[in-house]
Amino acid sequence: MNDPFGRGIIASLIGLLFINIIELLMKFIKLSETALWQAGGYVFITDEKILNTPLGIAVGFASHVFIGIFVGISISYFLYFTGNQNGILKGIAVTLASLYLAQGVVFPLKNLPVGIENSPKDVISAYIDHFVFGAVAAYVIIYLQKMTTKKRNC
Numbered sequence: 565m566n567d568p569f570g571r572g573i574i575a576s577l578i579g580l581l582f583i584n585i586i587e588l589l590m591k592f593i594k595l596s597e598t599a600l601w602q603a604g605g606y607v608f609i610t611d612e613k614i615l616n617t618p619l620g621i622a623v624g625f626a627s628h629v630f631i632g633i634f635v636g637i638s639i640s641y642f643l644y645f646t647g648n649q650n651g652i653l654k655g656i657a658v659t660l661a662s663l664y665l666a667q668g669v670v671f672p673l674k675n676l677p678v679g680i681e682n683s684p685k686d687v688i689s690a691y692i693d694h695f696v697f698g699a700v701a702a703y704v705i706i707y708l709q710k711m712t713t714k715k716r717n718c
Contacts, residue, residue, distance in 0.1 A: 566712050568637075568641050568644040569637055569640070571704075571708045571709065572633070572636040572639060572640030572641065573633055573637065574704065575636050575640060575702070575704035576632045576697075577629075577633070578700060579636060579696075579704070580632045580697070582697065582700045583600065583632075583696050583697045583700075586696055587689070587693055590689050590692070595688065595689055598683065600628050600690075601621065601627070601628045602615060602624055604625075604627035604631055605620055605623055605625075605628075606671075607631075607670070608624075608627055631666075635659055635662045635697070636701045639654070639655045639658045639659065639701050642655075643655070643705055643706070648709065651702045652698075652702045654702060655698040655699060656698035658698060659694045659698030659701070660691070660695065660698065662694070663690060667690075
C-alpha cells in the first residue's frame with residue numbers, strides 16, 4: 565500500500581484493537597477506572613448520566629475510534645516524511661505527544677470533567693495504552709511499507 569493515509573487508517577484500527585484488549589485487562593485487574601471511550605466521550609458529552617447510556621457509549625466509542633484514526637494517520641505521515649529508522653520509537657513519541665496534547669491542552673480548554681488526572685492508576689493506564697498503540701501502529705505502517713516495496717521490486 566503506497567498511500568500513507570490508508571496505511572495510517574489500517575494501522576490505527578489494528579492498534580485500537582490491541583489497546584482496547586489491554587484496557588479490558590487493566591480494568592479486570594483494577595489498574596484502570598476510566599475507560600478510553602469515556603475519556604473520548606467527554607469531548608462531546610460532559611454529563612456522566614448521558615455518557616453511560618447506550619447512546620453516550622456509542623458517541624464515546626466513535627470519538628475514541630476517530631481520535632485513534634487521526635493519531636494513526638499522524639504517525640503514518642510522520643514516518644513517511646522522516647523515514648522508518650527507529651520507526652516504532654517515533655510512533656510511540658507521536659502517540660505520547662497526542663496524549664499530552666489532549667490531556668494538557670484540549671481537556672483543560674474545554675473544562676472537561678475527566679477525573680483521569682485525579683487517579684494515578686488511570687494516568688499509568690493511559691501511558692500504557694498509548695505506548696502500545698504507538699508501537700503497534702508504527703509496526704503495521706512499516707510492515708505495509710515494506711510489503712509495497714517488495715511488490716514493486718518483483
